[in-house]
Amino acid sequence: MPGTALSPQDSAFHALNRLAYGPRPGDVLRVAAGGVLRWIDRQLSPDGINDDRLAQQERQFAILAYDRGDLAAMYTEVRRERRERKRAAGETAEGSDSVGAQHAAPLPKQTPLPTPADPMIPKSRRLAGEFADLAVVRAALAERQLYEVMVDFWTNHFNVYFAKGADRFLTPDYIEHTIRPRAMGKFEDLLIATAKSPAMLFYLDNWESVAPGASPQSPLSARRRGGQGVRRMPKGINENYARELLELHTLGVDGGYTQHDVIDVARIFTGWSIGRPQQGGDFEFHGWAHDRGEKQVLSVRFEGGRDMDEGIRLLKLLANHPATMHHVSRKLCQRFVNDDPPDGCVDDAVATWQRSSGDIREVLRAIFHGPDFWAVQNVRAKVKTPLEFVVSAARAVAAEPDTSPRLAQVVARLGEPLYLHVAPDGYPEREAAWVNSGALLDRMNAAVALAAGKLPGVTVVLDSIVSAGDADQLISVVNEKILGGTMSENTKQVLRRQLAGISDPMQARALAVGLTIGGPEFQRQ
Amino acid sequence: MTISRRVFVKSGGLALFSFGLDPLFLARAAFAVRPSARPPDRRILVCLFQRGAVDGLNMIVPHGDPIYYRERPRIAVPEKDVLDLDGYFGLHPRLAVLKPLWDSKTLAAVHAIGSPDATRSHFDAQDYLESGTPGMKATPDGWLNRYCQHDREHQDTPFRAVAFGPQLPRILAGTAPSLAIDDLQAFGLRAPQPAARDRLTRAFEELYAGSATGLLSTSSREAFAAVQMLKRLDPGQYRPANGADYPGGRLGKALLEIAQLIKADVGLHVAFADVTGWDTHVHQGATEGQLAGRLGELGQALAAFTRDLGDGMRDIVVFTMSEFGRTVRENGSSGTDHGHATAMLVLGGPVQGGRVLGKWPGLDPAQRFEGRDVAVTTDFRDLFAELLARHLGATDLSAIFPGYTPDPRFPGAISA
Numbered sequence: 001m002p003g004t005a006l007s008p009q010d011s012a013f014h015a016l017n018r019l020a021y022g023p024r025p026g027d028v029l030r031v032a033a034g035g036v037l038r039w040i041d042r043q044l045s046p047d048g049i050n051d052d053r054l055a056q057q058e059r060q061f062a063i064l065a066y067d068r069g070d071l072a073a074m075y076t077e078v079r080r081e082r083r084e085r086k087r088a089a090g091e092t093a094e095g096s097d098s099v100g101a102q103h104a105a106p107l108p109k110q111t112p113l114p115t116p117a118d119p120m121i122p123k124s125r126r127l128a129g130e131f132a133d134l135a136v137v138r139a140a141l142a143e144r145q146l147y148e149v150m151v152d153f154w155t156n157h158f159n160v161y162f163a164k165g166a167d168r169f170l171t172p173d174y175i176e177h178t179i180r181p182r183a184m185g186k187f188e189d190l191l192i193a194t195a196k197s198p199a200m201l202f203y204l205d206n207w208e209s210v211a212p213g214a215s216p217q218s219p220l221s222a223r224r225r226g227g228q229g230v231r232r233m234p235k236g237i238n239e240n241y242a243r244e245l246l247e248l249h250t251l252g253v254d255g256g257y258t259q260h261d262v263i264d265v266a267r268i269f270t271g272w273s274i275g276r277p278q279q280g281g282d283f284e285f286h287g288w289a290h291d292r293g294e295k296q297v298l299s300v301r302f303e304g305g306r307d308m309d310e311g312i313r314l315l316k317l318l319a320n321h322p323a324t325m326h327h328v329s330r331k332l333c334q335r336f337v338n339d340d341p342p343d344g345c346v347d348d349a350v351a352t353w354q355r356s357s358g359d360i361r362e363v364l365r366a367i368f369h370g371p372d373f374w375a376v377q378n379v380r381a382k383v384k385t386p387l388e389f390v391v392s393a394a395r396a397v398a399a400e401p402d403t404s405p406r407l408a409q410v411v412a413r414l415g416e417p418l419y420l421h422v423a424p425d426g427y428p429e430r431e432a433a434w435v436n437s438g439a440l441l442d443r444m445n446a447a448v449a450l451a452a453g454k455l456p457g458v459t460v461v462l463d464s465i466v467s468a469g470d471a472d473q474l475i476s477v478v479n480e481k482i483l484g485g486t487m488s489e490n491t492k493q494v495l496r497r498q499l500a501g502i503s504d505p506m507q508a509r510a511l512a513v514g515l516t517i518g519g520p521e522f523q524r525q
Numbered sequence: 526m527t528i529s530r531r532v533f534v535k536s537g538g539l540a541l542f543s544f545g546l547d548p549l550f551l552a553r554a555a556f557a558v559r560p561s562a563r564p565p566d567r568r569i570l571v572c573l574f575q576r577g578a579v580d581g582l583n584m585i586v587p588h589g590d591p592i593y594y595r596e597r598p599r600i601a602v603p604e605k606d607v608l609d610l611d612g613y614f615g616l617h618p619r620l621a622v623l624k625p626l627w628d629s630k631t632l633a634a635v636h637a638i639g640s641p642d643a644t645r646s647h648f649d650a651q652d653y654l655e656s657g658t659p660g661m662k663a664t665p666d667g668w669l670n671r672y673c674q675h676d677r678e679h680q681d682t683p684f685r686a687v688a689f690g691p692q693l694p695r696i697l698a699g700t701a702p703s704l705a706i707d708d709l710q711a712f713g714l715r716a717p718q719p720a721a722r723d724r725l726t727r728a729f730e731e732l733y734a735g736s737a738t739g740l741l742s743t744s745s746r747e748a749f750a751a752v753q754m755l756k757r758l759d760p761g762q763y764r765p766a767n768g769a770d771y772p773g774g775r776l777g778k779a780l781l782e783i784a785q786l787i788k789a790d791v792g793l794h795v796a797f798a799d800v801t802g803w804d805t806h807v808h809q810g811a812t813e814g815q816l817a818g819r820l821g822e823l824g825q826a827l828a829a830f831t832r833d834l835g836d837g838m839r840d841i842v843v844f845t846m847s848e849f850g851r852t853v854r855e856n857g858s859s860g861t862d863h864g865h866a867t868a869m870l871v872l873g874g875p876v877q878g879g880r881v882l883g884k885w886p887g888l889d890p891a892q893r894f895e896g897r898d899v900a901v902t903t904d905f906r907d908l909f910a911e912l913l914a915r916h917l918g919a920t921d922l923s924a925i926f927p928g929y930t931p932d933p934r935f936p937g938a939i940s941a
Contacts, residue, residue, distance in 0.1 A: 087807055087858070164648045204662075240662060247663055383741065415693070422652055422695060424662055435740045437683050437748030438693075438704045438712070444729050445715050490735030498728045515728055520737035520745070 005376050008032040012039070013484030014379050017525035018336050019043055019368070020145030022392030025481050040368050043146035044361050046184060051143045060403045061134050063127045063172055068198070071127065071169035072280030128162065129405025131172050132418040133457070136407045139391040140399070150183040150360070151175075152387065153335055155419075156426030157328070158194045158249060160203040162419035166277040167203055171419055173280075174199035187328065187358035188319035191249065195241075195315055196283045198274045204424060206241035207273040209266060211291035237291070242266035244424045250318040252327030257298060264295040268302060268311050325353040329363060331429070336367055338378045339430045345372035380486070380524040383431035386414035388525065389443060393450055393517045396482045399458040406457030414442050435523075447518030451510045462509055471499040471508070478512050483521050491519055567840045568875075568917055569787060571796045572669065572696070573776075573823075575847035576651065577804035580861050581868030582853065582899065583816055584620070585634045585881060589613035592888040596854040599811070600861070606812040610634075614881045618812055619821035622828040623872070630879035631831075631838070632872040633938050635908055637883050639849055639901040643894075645863040647804070650848035655696035657906060657926050664927075666699025669795055671925045672913050673701035679917075682792030683751035689779035689798045697797060702747065709760040709782045713752040726752060751791075758789050769833035772825040776800045780830040787837060794917075803847065807858040827872065839874035842916050842939065844908070850899055853888055864898035869908060871938040875916050882936045903936055904929075911935035 006014065012031035016023040019040060023031075031039045042049060058064060066074070135152070142148045155175060162171045178197045182190040194200050201207040213236075242265035246257045271290030275281035285308045294304040300317060302310050318324055329349035333341035345367055352366035353359075367373055384392060390411045394401060401407050408418055415434060421427050428434075449455040451462070469477075475495050479487035495512055502508045516522060583600070587593045588607040607615035608624055614636070616624060626632035642659040644650050653659040657668030666674075673686050686703035688694050697703040706712050714729065716722035726749070733745035763785045771777035779798035786793045802819045809816050823845075831838055850867030866886075872878065886892050886900040894900040910931035913919035916939050922931060 083807070161648070165646070244663060413691070417692075422648070423656075423665065425665055428665070431740055432700050435744045436702050436704070437744050437751055438706070440733075440741070440745050441713060441748050441752070444725075448714070448716075448725065488736040491732055494728060494731045494735065497731075498724075515732060518729060519732040520741050523741055 006374060006379065008036065009485065010379070011036045011374070013486070014374070015040060015368075016145075016484075017380075017392075018373075018382075019149060021139045021149070021388060022395050022525070023484065024395045025398050028484050037369075041365075043144070044184075044365055044368075046144035046147035049144050054138060054141045054143065057137060057141055057403075058134070061130055061137075063130050063134065064176070066127070066172075068169050068173040068280035070280075071172065072166070072278065074127070075169045076278065126405075127172075128168065129408065130403065131175075132408035132412070133401070133403060133405045135175075135418050136387070136391060136411060137401045137403070139387065140394050140401050146364075147184060149335075150364075151180055153332070154179050154183050154190065156421070157331065158190070158200065159421055159424050159426035160199045160419070161422050163422075164203055166274075166280075167199055169280050170197075170199035170202060170277070175419075184361050184364075185359075187324075187353075187360055188316055190360075191319045192312065192315050194249070195245070195269075195272070195311070198277060198281065198283060200241070201272060201274050201283070202277055204241035204244055205238045206269055207277060209238035209241070209270050209272075210236065210286075210289035211267070211270045212236040214270075214289050214291075216286070216288050237263070237266045237270055239263065239266045241269060245318070248425055250327070251321060251323040252330075255321075255323035255327060261297050264297050264302075265314065267291040267293070267295050268297070268314050271308070272311060319358060322350075325350045325358070329353055332363065333367060333372075334429045336364075337372050338381050342372045342375075342378075345370045380521075382525050383435055383523055384525050385427065385429075385434055386411050386416035386439075386443075387418070389414065389523065390446065392525070393447060393522070394458055396517065396522075397450065397460050397462060397513060399450065399455075399460045401458050404457055407455075408457075410446055410455065410457065414446065415439050440523075443523065444518035447516075447522075448514035450517060451514035453510075462513060471496055474499065474508060474512050478516050482513065482516050486521055487516070488521060491516070491521060569794060569796065569841045570912060570917055571780075571783060571841065571843040572798075573843065573845045574654075574694070574696070574797070574799050575803050575823075575845055576799050576801050577847075578647065578650075578849050578851060578863060579803040579845075579847040579867055580805060580809065580816060580851040581636065581847075581866065582850070583809070583811070584617055584820060584870075585610075585636055585868040586615045586617060587613060587885075587888065588615045590888050592853075596888070598855070599859045600809050600855045602811050611881060613885075617817065617820050619817045620824040622824045623870075626828075626831060626872055627879055631874060631876050632870065633876050633878040633880050633882055634868055634870055635882045635903060635936050635938065636868045637866040637886050637899055637901060638869050638903040638905055638908060638936075639866040641901065641904055643865070645849065645865075647848060647863075652695065654846060654848050654905065655694060657696075657909065658928070659906075661928075667694070667696035668909060668925055669696045669797065670699030670701050670703060672917070672919055673703065673795065674699060675921050675924045676794075676917070676919065679794050680792050683747040684754075684786055684791040684793045686795040687783075687786065687793060687797070689782055689796065690775075694797060694799070697795075702744070703795075704751070706782070709755065709758075709785065712755055754789070754791050758785065758791075760785060765829065765833040767832045767835055769829040770825075771829040771833075772822050774822060776822060776826045777829065780826050781833075784830055784833045787834065787841070800845075805851070806856070806860040806862060809855075809860045827870075831872070842871060842873035842875055842912060844872075844912060844938075845870045846905065852897055853893060853899060854897065865894040866899040866901040869905075871908070871912075875939050877937060877940050880937075882938060904931075907931045908936050908938060911937075911939055915939035915941060 009028055009032045012028045013023065015036050016027055016031060139148050160167055160171055160174060162168060174197050178193045182193055239262055242262050246255060246262060246265060247253050251257055271286040273284050273286050275284035287307060290307060292305055295302040297314060330341060330346045333345045333349060337345050348366045348370045349363050352363050356362035372378060390407065411418060416427055446455060450460060453460045475492055479485055495515060498511060498515065499508050502511065583602055586602050586607050588604050589612060594601045602617055606618045608618060608621055609615045610627060623632055640650060640653050640659045642653055655667045656664040658664040683704060686697055688697050688705045690705060691707045693703060693705040714722050714725045716725050730749045737745055765771065765781065771781045776798065783796045800823060805816050827843065834841060846869050847867050849863060849865055851861035851864040856862050884902040886902050890896050892900060906926045906929050910922050910926060913925060914922060919925065
């Protein structure tokens with residue numbers, strides 16, 4: 001890198017930690033030999049990267065074969081069966097949108113989990129777990145690593161909550177067809193797509209937002225909007241989406257908007273709704289629910305008498321607003337450079353955003369080519385999120401994840417149940433959110449289990465990465481393969497002491513790998 | 526045995542020990558010092574979340590109101606079974622074990638309490654109850670965590686804020702350190718034998734003591750200190766005092782572990798546990814039945830906790846909360862649907878008990894919220910603010926409940 005103090009190998013390790021979910025065995029040398037900037041450029045054009053192996057793996061995920069209508073029907077069926085069962089047994093029926101147990105599944109300890117094909121697990125629940133695991137499998141196996149990192153970034157930026165009512169069956173469609181196709185495209189397209197997505201409309205209640213006093217011509221059709229009969233008619237505007245759109249998706253909390261702006265944004269989106277959400281319906285604009293009065297947002301006048309087009313106009317305005325450019329660029333720099341990103345890289349990203357009309361790929365390119373990305377003080381400056389930790393650990397030991405939800409349950413156990421962040425801000429990027437004593441112990445346990453081949457959901461064969469020899473040799477191989485040669489002197493000494501009393505080479509290898517992955521260096525990226 | 530958490534905090538700086546010394550040995554030596562005096566700040570708050578929306582009307586029964594009986598022909602608790610409290614309200618009979626606490630004025634109830642937000646979604650209402658900012662979904666942290674962020678009076682120990690369950694709940698999410706403990710016995714490194722576990726613990730401790738920086742360093746120190754403390758505690762050997770008999774199930778286990786940590790004096794200040802099974806849409810039951818079973822477990826667990834702690838309850842307040850109440854009128858399935866206000870219980874030494882607090886709005890349809898539910902007359906933040914201010918000594922309530930000024934008189938649950 002021009003001006004960088006990093007060796008080619010260190011540069012490759014750094015890029016693989018940030019643009020990818022960590023190196024697999026051999027990746028560091030391969031990327032260093034081929035030139036790290038060339039590798040970065042290839043990652044910026046994911047369409048040109050062959051990902052057949054992942055595609056093959058994806059075919060084992062049944063959930064990709066169902067659309068949201070299928071999932072809704074399945075979900076309704078499961079709920080009906082459960083109601084009947086409960087009625088027969090006289091037990092409590094937990095609420096439809098109560099926070100379910102699926103994400104709180106503890107890391108399996110002694111008791112064996114039911115196998116994925118266990119008929120006692122309702123199909124819809126199995127599919128939900130499977131969908132979380134699909135994210136983990138993609139992150140672990142994809143050749144298009146940067147693309148998967150960006151999918152995770154946007155999934156959090158445009159967060160929805162899987163366990164809220166209809167989002168149980170709208171979320172998979174949202175990820176597959178709203179987020180993924182636009183993860184490296186234009187920000188404006190992504191913003192408009194999320195605004196029209198049933199998952200977001202449901203999650204932030206906009207589907208219920210109607211002009212005050214508005215009612216549909218046919219009350220029957222209104223009652224049917226909820227599928228099984230809604231309990232109450234929406235009575236006016238709902239500001240939830242409007243507020244989060246400004247605060248989280250676009251301008252940022254200090255983006256200079258007022259409560260009046262929030263209200264008028266909400267008025268502009270009245271009528272943006274869903275046709276039969278309980279049946280997995282699609283976006284629908286309800287003219288009867290739309291407020292056709294005049295509005296003003298950020299001092300821009302929206303003349304009266306318009307329909308859905310004013311919403312699109314507003315989204316375009318927001319997507320290209322300077323505050324949005326700054327807010328989203330800063331979040332990208334926080335993800336890729338430092339929890340507290342230097343102004344320089346944010347400014348570069350904003351300038352590129354302006355020049356490229358919000359082309360995400362070009363903004364990323366600017367960040368990766370900037371001096372801050374390669375500055376020594378920003379290398380290993382970030383702590384891995386639970387997803388990054390689990391996936392990078394699996395990659396480090398060339399582990400093969402299966403299609404069961406177990407690996408995703410490990411990620412959940414470490415604090416990041418996928419698609420289950422309840423608040424609209426998505427999982428945080430800052431280390432303070434992830435590093436606490438209980439979570440660290442959990443990471444250590446997961447590392448030891450992984451190295452011992454006992455982590456559920458993955459098959460590990462350490463032979464493929466480490467050849468056992470004497471202790472020093474073993475430590476040196478583990479350092480190269482797992483830590484990219486960054487192991488501290490202290491860690492080497494501790495490992496040496498720990499390995500001293502162990503004669504069984506298999507046991508020694510598992511211990512060295514477990515301690516390294518659970519140790520402090522591997523928590524950083 | 527007693528471990529002073531002040532001594533413990535001082536010994537927490539394992540990284541200070543230079544290379545070659547055995548930090549664990551020194552830490553153990555520090556643990557062995559017996560404190561000469563107990564720290565004065567021992568007040569503890571225990572939060573039980575009745576997740577799923579408890580029917581406040583069948584928990585604290587308005588048996589003096591004929592409307593209650595008229596609206597609930599199949600699920601009202603019959604007058605003869607209600608344990609009268611004040612001539613109008615009474616306890617559900619399965620909470621009879623709590624009646625002595627009421628009589629000794631260490632148990633109070635707050636009725637018609639809830640959220641100013643009208644939502645009847647579990648998801649939204651639970652979110653607001655935990656964030657403490659009704660109507661604001663983007664609040665990143667929970668109100669109990671915000672309390673810990675602003676509390677400078679109490680020691681920051683690994684066990685200061687603990688949620689008993691597999692995951693940290695929203696109410697404790699935030700920048701202040703808090704712990705989720707699913708099983709006290711399993712907290713720490715896992716290995717088949719104790720010797721292997723000790724060895725692994727020691728290895729990781731040395732790795733982090735020598736190579737970790739920043740937050741990884743401080744958090745790992747807390748983690749290993751907590752593991753050390755728990756090892757000494759030997760959770761498997763705990764025997765409740767005074768013949769306290771905790772019920773089986775998650776709640777009994779959680780309260781037992783909370784009692785254990787309190788007695789171990791490890792600096793527990795705020796504890797949290799979930800109690801589920803309140804979403805009684807179908808066949809709710811009256812004196813007996815589904816809700817009665819859940820209330821029975823709750824009452825038994827609270828009674829056991831109080832008995833186990835004995836004099837220790839002087840410094841402890843336990844309260845229940847739930848995201849909303851349920852419809853005044855029973856539904857077609859002999860159950861109740863999502864409503865608005867509910868009732869909450871507050872018990873412990875500092876409680877001004879023996880009273881049903883809050884302004885009762887009445888059950889007449891004209892007095893109800895949207896014609897169907899008990900109206901909210903006490904914002905839940907008024908009760909929470911009182912617990913934090915009067916019991917724990919919080920001073921800056923505006924930082925904990927942004928945008929809200931609690932009623933300065935509070936509901937009156939805690940002695941001023």
